Amino acid sequence: MCKDIGTGAWVLVENQLERTDHGHLGQLLTYASGLEAVTIIWIAARFTEEHRSTLDWLNKITDESFRFFGLEVELWRIGDSPAAPKFNVVSKPNDWSRSVAQAARAIDEADLTDTRKMQLDYWTAFHAVLSKVGGPVSGNRKAQPQSWMNYSIGRTDFALGTAMNGFKQWLRAELYISGVHADAHFNLLHDQKDAIEQELGYTLQWEQLPSRRDCRIAAYLDDTDAQDQNDWPRQHKWLAAKLNDMHRAFVERVRKLNADEWQPYPQALPPNDV
Structure with missing residues (x-):
């Protein structure tokens, strides 16, 4: 892999x-x-x-x-x-x-399906909101015609991300953790769960993904149709707020993580593959 x-x-x-x-x-x-x-x-x-x-x-x-x-x-x-x-x-x-x-060239919108065009327009508009908000997550990047976007948090194997799911009708903001130490890093952050969620002011979904060998810490906005352009301002406001919140809550914690410090729990956390 x-x-x-x-x-x-x-x-x-x-x-x-x-x-x-x-x-x-x-x-x-x-x-x-x-x-x-x-x-x-x-x-x-x-x-x-x-x-x-x-x-x-x-x-x-x-x-x-x-x-x-x-x-x-x-x-x-x-x-x-x-x-x-x-x-x-x-x-x-x-x-x-x-x-x-x-x-190697600019995306030719004429070659995109209607869904891909919508995704490209959606993230382009979202990046404008990120830039306007002026938080730690920059909107100064190129949108892609896909259902997700990733943003740096300053360390390899960690990324902030956004995703849309048209079938299940949700939006997601997340900290995605990959690499050989993904489980250890996830559990070290999970040890700080109460402090992190208290700092954020809301709960998160702590998801171990055994089928992918990765982990995710996420917030979801349910019953949301990303194709409803009239609702984009509300959706983009929510995504921008959650991404910037997560950057503030996790950036220093992620930087300080040391996988060698983690000791396995007596009983592993139950997997939650959404």
């Missing part, structure tokens, strides 16, 4: 040094079901036609947040040199080549 440093989305690499089989395909789908956005790369010695066709089909029917790649690996040797791997792409998202080329 690794992360796209630009978006913070997970990238999963499944290595299979033999012909593809249904078992590994099932594992890939299980991984994808536990993640909000993910790129999955399936590497094998040889792809059967049915598995290549399945990846093509998945790229066709899934949301743009999910990308499936199939790569066949070969070993090449030139003269007496050590053998080196060569990867041949047998399946990729239909618009991948175009998307890579566009990444």
Whole structure:
């Protein structure tokens, strides 16, 4: 597992040094079901036609947040040199080549779906609110046509974030914790839960995410339709307030965290994967 440093989305690499089989395909789908956005790369010695066709089909029917790649690996040797791997792409998202080329240019709104256009407009308007508020979280950044945005809090493996969910009708502001010490860092912050929530003046959702190996500390605004542009001022005001609150409450606490100081609880916190 690794992360796209630009978006913070997970990238999963499944290595299979033999012909593809249904078992590994099932594992890939299980991984994808536990993640909000993910790129999955399936590497094998040889792809059967049915598995290549399945990846093509998945790229066709899934949301743009999910990308499936199939790569066949070969070993090449030139003269007496050590053998080196060569990867041949047998399946990729239909618009991948175009998307890579566009990444270096401004987003062409004509190529976006209606949902992506709405998301781009939503975060653009939100960043204007962040800039106007003038809090510690800056709105001076480029909006993206996606359902979430991340903001720095000054330490690797930690990020402030916002997210929208049109199906469940909520907005979320969060501190997202990743990396090999995610559980330790989460529990060290959880030890300060009462003080943090008293400082904020409201409770938070403390979520361990075992399917992602990450953790989240979040606030939710329920029964909210991000597509209702008339309601954006209220939504953006709420998001800006929560992001800036969390930055003030967590920035120094995050900076001082030392995973070696955490001792496991006698009984682990119950997982809460929202």
